[in-house]
Amino acid sequence: MGAVDKEMVEDAEDLQVLMARQPIYTKSQDVTAFELLFRDSDGKFVDGLKDKEATLGVLMGAYSSISKSGEVQNVPCFLKVTDSFLLDNEMPDLPRQSFVIEILGHSKISPALIDRVKSLANDGYRLALADYDPTDPRFGPLLNVVHVLKLDIQKLGMKNVQTLVQKLRPFQLELLADKVETKEEFRLCLEMGFELYMGYFLSKPEPVKGRKISGNKVLLIQLLTELQKPNATAQSVEEIALNDPALTFRILKVVNSAAFNLRREITSLSHAIAMLGMDQVRRWVMLFLAxxxxxxxxxLTRNMLQRGRMCELLAEMTGRPEPINHFIVGLLSQLDVMMDIEMAELMNQVPLHHDIKTALINRDGSFGEVLQEVEHYERGEFEHLRKMLERHFYEVAYRHSLSWATQVMQALQSAA
Incomplete structure (x- = not known):
């Protein structure tokens, strides 16, 4: 583990919990909240949260922060809770504006639970109900109490959802479409009147036949090609960049931003290479490409950034060679979605090493193995992790990646 990473791990709060976040989108595909996915060291749901002020601090910091229009903002977190957690009266006093309490559909919906939920609503908490089954009368009393109703469109079936939405109108609930897997499903749910959306529909490309990488992306690829040459110099890189002074200015603006704590302003790409090295400049060219x-x-850009950074950190922590290339693989693993070009076709258009290309297409080799590990973590599929590291290191790397991505997004947005 590198010195920076040792310091990062030692300074981080030890939560002893595996935790990830899933975005909840508005109709315009902006992130309005995150759902928290986590398990404690015993594999239990929210139990790891009890009596942990440090955990709450982290949740309200790294896990709820995003950058919008160059400013860091906090959005609410949906917190899944079991009926036993609600009823044992040990629930922390959560900030009302920061959390939405999500009740699970397989809870034992007893009179005591309904009274508890009503009490929370009266105390000013926003409440959501997951796993709703319209054929189960147990859910009836909760529909008059909760604010958000989560509908699993895959489980319910799209053909049944529209009728159900009509029946739910009198309750004036905010409807959340869950498991939205394709852009077409998103469009259908939009037409039905859903306000909120969850799922991987933003992570899948809509390939346009014959589409090529265009605009300043071509120049970025030329820069990338030059940066990968063993005999590349600061001057040869700068000569290419000067063909687009506006892009060069944007890159320098980002490099000079808060993403680097530099003591003196960098005034040219050759200066940046002298100060930061080829690897760091290659990283920023990749960021602009993505x-x-x-x-x-x-x-989408936020997720590409945090995935790239976590791949790099796992590579460093496990002592793998070329951490920068693990970063590139993570970052570009959704370039097909960004460009709406199939990954195999995209790889024919970009000048990357063969092992990077095969990792992106087939998840092969060390690069592909680390990428898969990060993808499992992001989705909360903790049971599928290869356990390359102790549990604690995964969460620290993920949390650091979220903060790093927020910082870089802020820099990119400010330089736009």
Whole structure:
């Protein structure tokens, strides 16, 4: 483990919990909240949260922060709770504006639970109900209490959802479409009147036949090609960049931003290379290659950034060679979605090493193995982790990646 990473791990609060977050989107595909996915060291749900002020501090910091329009903001977190957690009266006094209490559909919906939920609503908490089954009368009393109703569109079946939405109208609930897997499903749910959306529909490309990488992305690829040459110099890189002074200015603006704590302003790409080295400049060229031209939601770029950083950290922590290339693999693993070009076709258009390309297409080799590990963690599929490291290190790396991505997004947005 590198010195920076040792310091990062030692300074981080030890939560002893595996925790990830899933975005909840609005109709315009902006992130309005996160659902927290986590298990404690005993594999239990929220039990790891009890009496842990430090955990709450982390949740309200790294796990709820995003950058919007160059400013860091906090959004609410949906917190899944069991009926026993609600009824044992040990629930921490959570800040009302920061958390939405999510009741699980397989809870034992007893009179005591209904009274407890009503009490929480009266105390000012926002409440959500998951796993709703319209054929089960147990849910009836809760529909008049909760604020958000989560509908699993895959389980219910799209053909049944529209009728159900009509029946639920009198309750004036905020409807959340869960397990939205395709852009077409998103469009259908939008037409039905859903306000909130969860699922991986933003992570799948809509390939346009014959589409090529265009605009300043071509120049970024030329820069990347030059940066990968063993005999590349600061001057040869700068000569290419000067073909687009506006892009060069944006790169320098980002490099000079809070993403680096530099003591003196960097005034040219050759100066940046002299100060930071080829690897760091290659990283920033990659970031600009992955950054949207404005036609994709910010959350896609945010996820690409945090995935790239976590891949790099896991590579460093496990002593694998070329951590920077693990970063590149993580970062570009959703470039097909950003460009709406199939990954195999995209790899024909970008000048990357063969092992990076095969990792992106087939999840092969060390790069692909680490990428898969990070993908499992992001989705809360903790049972599928290869356990390359102790549990604690995964959460610390993930949390650090969230904070790093927020910082870089802020820099990218400020430089737009």
């Amino acid at each position: 950054n949207s031209n404005g036609d994709k939601p910010d959350d």
